[in-house]
Amino acid sequence: MSMIQAGDRMPRVTLHMLTDDGIKPVPTDELFAGKTVVLFAVPGAFTPTCSARHLPGFVEHIDAFAAKGVDAVACVAVNDPFVMAAWGASAGADGKVLMISDGNGALAEATGTQMDASKAAMATRSQRYAMIVRDGTVEQFFLDPAGQFEASSAENVLAHL
Incomplete structure (x- = not known):
């Protein structure tokens, strides 16, 4: 599998989110x-760079993204929905x-961004990246x-919108 790049369609997979009604499937098509x-x-919720800099940058600049026509900002990690929800709550997201x-x-x-993080006791995870996706x-x-x-910082992504 080669790594996804600009011009590619987002692959069809089902992700998940924790909602007030429980775990909800999130198909990438939707x-x-x-x-x-x-x-x-991000490689992992609650990990140092992700918690101190990556997620907080997007939370801090959310209004600037909206002002540039972004409908949603989404953080994804190879963590379970409960961990992602707890991390988001703790970060003010x-x-x-x-x-x-x-x-x-x-x-x-599916995007070719997986990495072996077993040396850090984290098994297979995602590399750190950001992307701007328009209509899939x-x-x-x-x-x-x-x-x-x-490259994947909120400030860098904003500069390219």
Whole structure:
């Protein structure tokens, strides 16, 4: 599987979110259809860079994304829906950033962004990236090299909208 790139359609997979009514399936077809969505992926909820810088940047700049025509900002990680919801609540993301679980790594695999994080006791996870998706097509893709955080930052994505 080659890595997703600008111009590609988003793969069809089912992700999940915890709602007041329990775990809700989130098909990517529905998530991206007819909308402009900024999707960013992190290696893990509650991990240092993800918690200190990545998610907070998108929460902080949510109004700027809306002002540039973004319909939704979504965070995805290979964590279960309960962990994603708890992380979002602790980060003040509720009502701002969609906290989406790729619990089985289906999106990471389908986009070619999976990575082996077993040395950190985290099994297979997603690489750190962000993308701008318009009506299901990747318009721009920002991948951070392992151990780095810059390309996928909220500020960098905003600069490209």
